[in-house]
Amino acid sequence: MKFVNFFVLMLLIISCKQTETQPAAEQEATKPVSEKPPIGIVIHGGAGTILKENMTAEQEAAYKEKLEEAVTAGYKVLEEGGESLDAVIAAIQVMEESPLFNAGIGAVFTHEGKNELDASIMNGKDLNAGAVSGISRVKSPIQLARTVMEKSEHVMLSGTGAEAFAQEQGLEMVDPDYFYTERRMESLKRAIEREKVELDHDGQAAFYDPFIKNSKYGTVGCVALDKNGNLAAGTSTGGMTNKRYNRIGDAPIIGAGTYANNVSCAVSSTGWGEYFIRGVVAYDIAAKMEYQKIPLQQASKEVIQDKLTAMGGTGGIIAIDKSGEISMEFNTPGMYRASIDSEGQLNIGIYEK
Amino acid sequence: MKFVNFFVLMLLIISCKQTETQPAAEQEATKPVSEKPPIGIVIHGGAGTILKENMTAEQEAAYKEKLEEAVTAGYKVLEEGGESLDAVIAAIQVMEESPLFNAGIGAVFTHEGKNELDASIMNGKDLNAGAVSGISRVKSPIQLARTVMEKSEHVMLSGTGAEAFAQEQGLEMVDPDYFYTERRMESLKRAIEREKVELDHDGQAAFYDPFIKNSKYGTVGCVALDKNGNLAAGTSTGGMTNKRYNRIGDAPIIGAGTYANNVSCAVSSTGWGEYFIRGVVAYDIAAKMEYQKIPLQQASKEVIQDKLTAMGGTGGIIAIDKSGEISMEFNTPGMYRASIDSEGQLNIGIYEK
Numbered sequence: 191m192k193f194v195n196f197f198v199l200m201l202l203i204i205s206c207k208q209t210e211t212q213p214a215a216e217q218e219a220t221k222p223v224s225e226k227p228p229i230g231i232v233i234h235g236g237a238g239t240i241l242k243e244n245m246t247a248e249q250e251a252a253y254k255e256k257l258e259e260a261v262t263a264g265y266k267v268l269e270e271g272g273e274s275l276d277a278v279i280a281a282i283q284v285m286e287e288s289p290l291f292n293a294g295i296g297a298v299f300t301h302e303g304k305n306e307l308d309a310s311i312m313n314g315k316d317l318n319a320g321a322v323s324g325i326s327r328v329k330s331p332i333q334l335a336r337t338v339m340e341k342s343e344h345v346m347l348s349g350t351g352a353e354a355f356a357q358e359q360g361l362e363m364v365d366p367d368y369f370y371t372e373r374r375m376e377s378l379k380r381a382i383e384r385e386k387v388e389l390d391h392d393g394q395a396a397f398y399d400p401f402i403k404n405s406k407y408g409t410v411g412c413v414a415l416d417k418n419g420n421l422a423a424g425t426s427t428g429g430m431t432n433k434r435y436n437r438i439g440d441a442p443i444i445g446a447g448t449y450a451n452n453v454s455c456a457v458s459s460t461g462w463g464e465y466f467i468r469g470v471v472a473y474d475i476a477a478k479m480e481y482q483k484i485p486l487q488q489a490s491k492e493v494i495q496d497k498l499t500a501m502g503g504t505g506g507i508i509a510i511d512k513s514g515e516i517s518m519e520f521n522t523p524g525m526y527r528a529s530i531d532s533e534g535q536l537n538i539g540i541y542e543k
Numbered sequence: 544m545k546f547v548n549f550f551v552l553m554l555l556i557i558s559c560k561q562t563e564t565q566p567a568a569e570q571e572a573t574k575p576v577s578e579k580p581p582i583g584i585v586i587h588g589g590a591g592t593i594l595k596e597n598m599t600a601e602q603e604a605a606y607k608e609k610l611e612e613a614v615t616a617g618y619k620v621l622e623e624g625g626e627s628l629d630a631v632i633a634a635i636q637v638m639e640e641s642p643l644f645n646a647g648i649g650a651v652f653t654h655e656g657k658n659e660l661d662a663s664i665m666n667g668k669d670l671n672a673g674a675v676s677g678i679s680r681v682k683s684p685i686q687l688a689r690t691v692m693e694k695s696e697h698v699m700l701s702g703t704g705a706e707a708f709a710q711e712q713g714l715e716m717v718d719p720d721y722f723y724t725e726r727r728m729e730s731l732k733r734a735i736e737r738e739k740v741e742l743d744h745d746g747q748a749a750f751y752d753p754f755i756k757n758s759k760y761g762t763v764g765c766v767a768l769d770k771n772g773n774l775a776a777g778t779s780t781g782g783m784t785n786k787r788y789n790r791i792g793d794a795p796i797i798g799a800g801t802y803a804n805n806v807s808c809a810v811s812s813t814g815w816g817e818y819f820i821r822g823v824v825a826y827d828i829a830a831k832m833e834y835q836k837i838p839l840q841q842a843s844k845e846v847i848q849d850k851l852t853a854m855g856g857t858g859g860i861i862a863i864d865k866s867g868e869i870s871m872e873f874n875t876p877g878m879y880r881a882s883i884d885s886e887g888q889l890n891i892g893i894y895e896k
Contacts, residue, residue: 312821317821317822317854318821319820319821321791323701323791324701324702342788343817344788344790344817345816345817345820345821346790346791346792346796346820347788347789347790347791348676348677348701348702348789348790348791349677349701349702349789350789351787351788351789351790352788352789354788355787355788434704434708435695435697435700435704435705435707435708436700436701436702436703436704436705437697437699437700437701437704438674438676438699438700438701439699443699443796443797443798444796444799444820444821444823445796445798445799445820445823445826446797446798449823463698464696464697464698467672467698467699467797467798468665468670468671468672468698468797469670470797470798470802470823470826473798473823473826473827473830474826474830477826477827477830477834478834481830481831481834481835482834501670
């Protein structure tokens with residue numbers, strides 16, 4: 191047995207040495223993919239207490255299928271030479287249109303039984319950004335965020351003002367009922383019921399979802415790198431079940447929920463929004479890369495596993511840098527996620543690594 | 544002449560040497576102030592094209608008097624051993640109640656002729672934060688931001704929801720007319736008139752103020768360090784004259800308009816909000832201090848004079864760090880500002896340094 195191990199090791203050493211001594215031209219011929227400028231895309235569909243034992247095989251398959259559809263839609267844009275911003279929109283719109291995720295159709299309800307949607311987008315090339323909060327009548331919140339970025343003098347619009355702007359810009363408007371799903375209405379009813387029961391209300395009861403237990407999370411997001419080296423990030427959400435007082439979470443906050451900068455990375459967050467705002471989480475990862483000169487995965491890990499965790503915050507991020515390095519970091523039991531890297535390698539995950 | 548110079552130099556050297564060799568006890572007796580923990584406070588009342596030639600002596604005196612009143616109100620809290628958060632509230636409320644500044648009474652009007660107020664506050668000790676946007680019926684927006692921080696599970700509330708929360712918490716409510724001033728209504732009328740005339744509307748016409756020309760700025764803010772080494776920052780504003788679509792600027796955005804962290808500094812911004820959001824300006828100064836290990840003044844200068852200016856953004860910040868070092872950095876012709884340092888030294892400024 192030992193002899194076999196030794197033999198395999200020797201073979202490995204020889205083959206490695208051969209690769210090392212290959213002439214440059216030959217290397218190019220055998221590895222053409224790595225010579226192309228890197229591209230890549232990562233998506234998330236929310237983080238929280240997502241446990242395998244709470245999910246049927248059918249539910250799991252449905253999530254994986256939709257995650258694959260979304261990440262593939264975005265990757266297709268990049269593969270055909272398109273822009274990272276378009277890839278982000280394409281991937282997020284698949285998730286906004288699916289009732290599985292807390293964004294667009296299937297968004298959670300406020301205490302008053304309304305859907306108030308938030309979204310933001312940022313372009314790493316020129317640091318331009320757009321964000322909307324508290325909208326109920328625009329079909330694609332992420333598209334409106336992009337329109338705010340590109341067609342208004344402002345970064346952030348809210349409520350009926352943002353909707354008036356959407357209408358002026360000719361975006362597709364819908365009846366607020368368009369976002370309604372029976373499942374989310376049931377979640378709201380249960381959350382209100384639990385609130386009444388749990389007198390020592392600790393905020394944990396404020397969100398109830400059959401697949402994301404005991405948590406307040408659920409947001410979709412995407413980050414992408416295109417062949418021109420441009421990074422983009424976007425996030426879209428229905429916020430928190432049973433939310434009140436026109437609460438604004440981290441999703442529409444540039445620096446907290448979304449950030450992109452070609453000099454560092456693109457980040458989209460999902461989690462307990464209040465902590466992500468206080469920790470300026472998305473920008474903090476970029477700042478660590480830029481100022482401490484550390485790689486993306488290390489920066490993400492330090493921000494999520496050390497800083498956010500120390501504050502008591504929970505959730506996760508997806509990120510990509512200019513070299514195509516990908517990070518999917520979370521401190522919850524699960525995060526719906528998927529990526530396709532430069533080599534076209536698809537990766538889908540739900541539970542812990 | 545040379546001999547005199549030499550003589551003075553020798554005297555200086557001797558006196559310095561004497562100071563150096565003083566016993567510790569004696570040093571304490573002669574310099575008691577520096578043995579106390581440092582305290583300090585800085586305020587701003589907006590930045591923009593504030594030019595001496597556009598202001599009468601009376602106007603200048605009125606601004607200086609109110610700035611002194613505000614900074615002194617905050618310093619008094621610190622001097623008596625109070626908390627930096629209370630100092631920030633005390634100073635900002637003086638400016639919210641003065642029609643001279645674009646916050647509280649004297650806030651600018653939206654396109655529809657309403658006052659929509661924004662504010663935020665952050666505690667450097669525990670990174671807790673509170674923010675409100677688009678409120679019209681709460682007397683002190685900065686007080687509401689603090690109540691959101693301390694009494695709600697959320698960081699950011701908006702519009703009528705934020706007002707409902709204020710009412711539940713027993714905050715002083717006012718009629719929206721409470722914030723009305725004739726001067727700001729005239730500014731709105733002029734802005735709308737100019738918009739009609741200037742067909743090639745470039746966004747510069749959107750704000751008109753007799754004292755802050757050709758700009759969109761006007762916000763009040765305060766940062767403070769108390770004797771326990773706790774930093775706090777707060778910002779309050781009426782936003783932009785003639786603003787539409789429920790635009791949200793940087794003032795209520797943690798990381799952009801306001802940031803405080805005991806490990807680095809407390810910052811409040813004023814300027815063209817969209818650029819401050821995209822640059823995550825307040826947190827960027829703190830991040831540079833923490834990650835690049837550079838002093839506050841250098842970090843502020845790099846963020847405002849290099850990064851913000853390169854983006855095309857204009858405005859300024861006030862900041863203080865845990866040692867009591869103060870920074871008042873702006874790239875506009877003027878910024879209403881005042882500070883009182885550890886030694887009790889008052890400093891008031893309006894125009895360029």
